Amino acid sequence: MAAQQQLLKAEKVSRVFGGLKAVSDVNLEINDGELVGLIGPNGAGKTTLFNLLTGVYEPSDGDITFSGTRVNGLKPYQITKRGAARTFQNIRLFGEMTVLENVMVAYNMHAQHNLFSSILRLPTHFKGEADMREKAIEFLKIFNLESKKDEIAKNLPYGEQRRLEIARALAAKPKLLLLDEPAAGMNPQETTDLMNLIRWIRDEFKITILLIEHDMGLVMGVCERIYVLDRGQMIASGTPEQIRTNPKVIEAYLGQEV
């Protein structure tokens, strides 16, 4: 592991909302190929940290480095372009678009054909669109969604919406995949399937994954390393074993099953 390259680094990152520190002085490092979990009680600032890492919010203080470049203040789409894609706690699909179109949106940033070739229907347009379509269908096959490619996304059952959202994020060809509570609202069986899916994604796509999760079983089961956030501060990090026995973590989760 030590030989691996560092992919994401957050140094003393803080974010203030109207005088309230939602995240303060957080440090975080993720290396290439790791599968890292981020846990913490409700309101600990996990999603805020995610939003800082993906450019939805700008840090009030501190630095975020991704793939060796500083990304503070970059817009989300610029960070995505640099190779970090994410999913959302409350699923954010493009509801009125079809399953296929949802995935195809991810290819826009790498599109080979510009607006004018589309307007004039130049050969590059047809080629570019066909490529996108082909790639998207390949992707849907991998995620077992090919048969539903023409369905309107909002009409899919919940579990499939989650899968689609992950597939869409992966279609952006990220180096780092950030999953925000992927198991929220799933039953145990679905959660187990999801665990397998996440592991499989990591191996298949050779990418790094950072996930927020409430389901301890899932986090402990798949993550190699875990960060624990409480009231905006990083209180612990380490292997699942270390976290399980860390008194600070237990205290933070007091009353909650660890």
Add this chain to the structure above:
Amino acid sequence: MTFDYIVQQLINGISIGSIYALIALGYTMVYGIIKLINFAHGDVFFVGAYTGYFTAKAGLGLILSLIIAMAVCALLGVIIERLAYRPLRNAARIVILITAIGVSFLLENLGIVTLGAQAQGFPDIVNKSTYTLWGDVTIDSIQLIVLVVTVVLMAVLQYVVHRTKIGKAMRAVSFDMEAARLMGINVDTTISATFAIGSALAGAAGVVFAIMYPSVDPLMGVIPGLKAFVAAVLGGIGIIPGALVGGLLLGVVETGVQSIPGMSLWRDGVAFAILILILIFKPTGLFGKNVREKV
């Protein structure tokens, strides 16, 4: 430009601004609860003014005319909500907006068909007296009444929304309609009440407006409605004190532009430019909370 001149123009600005604010209160109230830009508000205003016209012609005084106009408009508001907006409660916002535009056209043109398009003079029902403050600076009783009525109504509304049971229900509906329903709040009644209050305010504004500027016609609500909408947005639509501040600000800006020699033609242009500038720097208006979408 003397000091007196500036003070007099300020009084003029506040006086017109308080009319805008009075109309904007109803706008903002309805918006605050169901997030609907009720474009028909300006036309409920015209119905209020015409009601006042008929009661005044019938010899009723100010207070009775006001009460009847408010009652008629409250009823009209509830009917409009019941027939046109309620079936669309779960539809896209723009659809309800188009419906509101449709209702607005309907009221205006029914007005033209039944009442004629010509403006009619509004009977004198208030004895207007002009007070000289000092030198050349004057203020008249109607200007004072409008300002006082607007401030009082704003305070009452603020009280109703924040301190009473129905107000609590309104805020709950505004915050999350589904959750409010689950908590046992009668959403339909609450929204009806909101429309009743908002439309009654428009009716009151209509009568006061017609007394201040003594004519009525079916299209009289279009421009004041638009101005009030601008005022509401300026202050932060949905926020009751915002309507007052937005209205006064708009009135003072308009008057200010016109008080400069030769600038009167740019009155609306400057007003809109200021609106846009404020929105660019404060995208939800002066008092609007910068609500971040939760990600």
Add this chain to the structure above:
Amino acid sequence: MMMSKKFIAVTAVLTATTALAGCGSKSTGSSSSNGDTIKIGANLELTGAVAAFGTSQLNGIKLAMEEINSAGGVNGKKLEVVSADNASKKDESTRTATKLITEDKVDVLMGAAISGDTFAAVEVANNKKIPMLTPSATNDDITFDHKKNKLNDYVFRACFIDSFQGKVMADFSADNLKAKNAVIYTDNSSDYSKGLAKSFKSEFESKGGKIVAEESYQTKDTDFKAVLTRIKTLNPEVIWVPGYYEEVGKIVKQAREMGITAAIEGGDGWDAPQLVDIAGKENLNNTFISNHYTSEDPDPKVRKFIDAFKAKYNTVPDAMAVLGYDATYMVADAVKRAGSTDKEKIKEALANTKNFEGVTGKISLDKNHDPVKAAVVLEYKDGKQTFNTKVQP
């Protein structure tokens, strides 16, 4: 892309459209057969922003039509007025005029009430060679295009042109009121108002007067105190407000309440019974307007018109109504002199209108197809128009 079928669908709808688009119009004539009526197409603002003008004008036109028909019509034929609404829009006005000509096959066009909508119909009349008489469009260029120096052969009007009224009142201010300085307060959104303001200014200045300020408002404004406060500090002798009664009434009222005692003057746009209600009787004292006639005139012709109008519509006619009324009689007069419904002959007859006796006075058309008629200057006294002077052109 997959558009072929959609295009078929759209095509189908478009075809249906064109098939359906030919729609009927409202006919208010007495007879329906085509040979024995004279069809007048009235392209008017019956809905939209200036519906008040168009509807009032149509009232005047209809009254005249009924009177003419009950008196036996023209050349043994009845008049039939086909009214069509241009919704106060220029593009609709072009289309409405075309429709009246091509679909309803009218013999003469009347309208529109305001200059903008009339401009939009001028070329239609010229191209189709149908005589068109606008009762109330005052813009100088409507009958004679000054930029191109070209007469619009088929276009006539029954009212003063902008430049005349402004001149009349500027002369009146300078000569009768001995005013040395004036403020101009214009409705900037009205072409009529701006036209009157312009001619007032040049005439008043040529008489040695001084325009101390030019300010403007917009149609449908209600609060004029900001500008009036400024005007008050300038202390002018005359305030020239060439607008329409709805705004003017409020301007006069607010000015008087603020203590402005200067003479306030305007044009025929003031002439409406509602003006007195809006402004208040006392406030109108020391105000003067130029007009075609006065509704208080004891002349039997005027009395007969006012009484008939009151009986039919239960209101005193405004300027729009009386112009519509007179214009209809002008058309009837021209058709009578033409002796047929031949468009060229009607056009010639209209152009040769001489000493036509209308309610608004004796009208002759000049070479630009504009009426040469006297204007009267009226003074409001306790809410009543009183005759002050008559100005010959």
Add this chain to the structure above:
Amino acid sequence: MNKRFFIGIAISLVFYGVVQALISGEILNDFYIDTLVMLGVNIILAVSLNLINGFTGQFSIGHAGFMSIGAYVSAIMTTNLGYSFPLGLLCGCLAAAVAGLIIGFPTLRLKGDYLAIATLGFGEIIRIVWLNNDYVGGAAGLNGIERVTNWSWIFFGVLVAVVVIQNIVKSTHGRAMISVRENEIAAEAMGINVTKYKVIAFVVGAFFAGMAGAFSAHYFYGIAPTSYNFMKSFEILVFVVLGGLGSTAGTIIGTILLTLLFTYLQDIPEWRMVIYSMILILTMIFRPKGLLGNVDVTKFFKKGGASKNGGTTTTP
């Protein structure tokens, strides 16, 4: 795909030819031509607003402002300066597009109703600028503009507008715009440059609104500021929403139906707007997604679906 595109063009050219023949043969009189031109202008306006409102989800009610720029700039070019109509048309479109750019950028921070009022404000400011400028005739506007627009101009104008906008929509760029409408945050997280696409929508939409303005100015002989007030913007918005936001075919059909309805009701002028508004309200209540909202008409015509559905609007 390629083939269908060209078949579509071919069919519409046939339609063009048939109408042209009817006009040349004087079977269609001037009133029908007027109506066709007006329809064409309205279709261009509605389709272009649909790109901004319907596809990109940006609530704009300042479209009349863009239209006025096209009308005024082209009329200044031809009538005041004496250039040819094609050049005037081009300048009108480009000037409107530049205005779209200028308005697009600062208002990007705004959302929903606030964007709506800001665009309305911009539209009104543009109108006031024309009104207060005597070079363009002030309140009287510019009159005596030569009639240049004819069936050919308007047909090819509509064709270009529809094809360009359809070609944008049915491409990755269109999907990007729709994704902005559907969920701006997710779109940005998927690498969509939201700002860029919003501005593109405004610029392209404004360009075609300018084109509609230029066509209308050079058909109806004159222009005046009152023709471009916020009521005109509402009128265009109504076309779009009634037909179906985000559906080009719906927008076209909605525009045609409303324009026709308005024409038809000329029979009863006093009730015209009453009935018009009643129909508007009832359509919204009973078909809140518009006549063809979210229905991609092309789907019915795909193999198999066509014969059975025959154009009815069921959810796909």
